[in-house]
Amino acid sequence: MSVHAFVDESRRNDTYYLAVAIVPPKDLKRLRSALRALLFPGQRELHFYNEKQGRRKLLLSKLVESGPRVDIYRTSCRQGEERARQECVARLTDDLLDLQGHRLVFDSRASRDTFDVHTIRSVLNKRAGESLLVYEHVDSVDEPLLWLADIAVWCHGAGGDWARRAAPMIGSVIRLDWP
Template identity: 65%
Template structure:
């Protein structure tokens, strides 16, 4: 299985979302996601879309049968600490699931921090399961859009969270009192 990860932040809560995709579904989901692009668009970036279009996109994503795990942590101390906690847990969970590949939306110069976090998490495991990881620009793989959409909706709460609820397979809350 493959995981595609993106982030969001709302107030003092940091969210990391991992869209879990089976190898047999990779091509089908990429094709369907590209089919959602408007003329001239290179990628879907959910916060840039108008509300009516957002509703349409979420509905279609639910129809596609995507599944996302959301990891939440307080970022009162630091957003990077919250990301590190979430990414460590994502890495552990993916190894436990037998995942083969982890793709993270690139944060450019901060990607090295992610590589260090993932390397440390894998080094603590007796068996890493052969998990490979890389960073990619969100225009490079439409499957990153799934995590972006799901985490935006989840973090927005209210009606958006309700609409995206069928996408969210699990919510893991870290470091909460």
Template identity: 65%
Template sequence: MALVDLGDLAPLRKALRGLLFPGQRELHFQRETPQRRKLILSRVVELEVRVDIYRADCRRSEEIARRICLTRLVDDLLDVDARRLVLDSRSGRDQHDIRTIRDVLGKRPRESGLLYEHFDSASDPLVWLADIAAWSYGAGGDWTRRVTPVIGSVIRLDWP
């Protein structure tokens, strides 16, 4: 999760779009070459953004692991009075996320004011930040070392 202040939205979007090749619509870190990944990651570090990583074992069920992570993420967003959550659309599986978010919001006694929506990753460059950080952190070794300045917290969530 990349948590971005309102005043930083436009400059960050502009900086991230500036990393695209001509004709490229989005940054999807897994598809980039190692050399390009290093360049992109160094530029993201220069932006001084913060990304928190929510981790759960998905070997038994990717959807359950995502639900556990998303539940904690939404709780954390409510705790800091966040106003908007943008998720990368997962073609046909967005309803799972919506159900999870509604469940969490229904448990909160106050009106949260949290808006949430799914976007195709080409629609908002800010969703690239979480992709870049998660890929780099998960790749281990030198990639984890390179992304460390961007990582705020790593929240490990276990389930029975």
């Protein structure tokens, strides 16, 4: 199954999270339209951290209804946030190759995007010939499907009722530094 993957990050204390929304090609247009329909007039993107609690609940319930799958990679960032991120990016890339991923899209971090590129190329070089994976970094304003990852990872990291509400859209939680 060829899939597209949309990635965002979060950090809670010493835990680093990388969330990836896995979207089959047949669902791309439908989910983008559903996400854009949730914007207020003049609003350019959904960023869960900036939303008020009542709006968060409404947005989350609408997204859960639309049926996306978001996997979460989780590790300690006590040895540095960038190191934690690159561990997650490497594992995510490897897992995406197993899914025959077609496109990998990250929320851009400007000059730090080069770290991701290096990690992805390293994984692809080890599995040469297995994939035609295309990867890129874009601004989240330009790609609504990045908002899925943002919302899911915010809720999962917050725990409690937020994690419970988001649970139907969470596919797997991959813990890289736990047994």
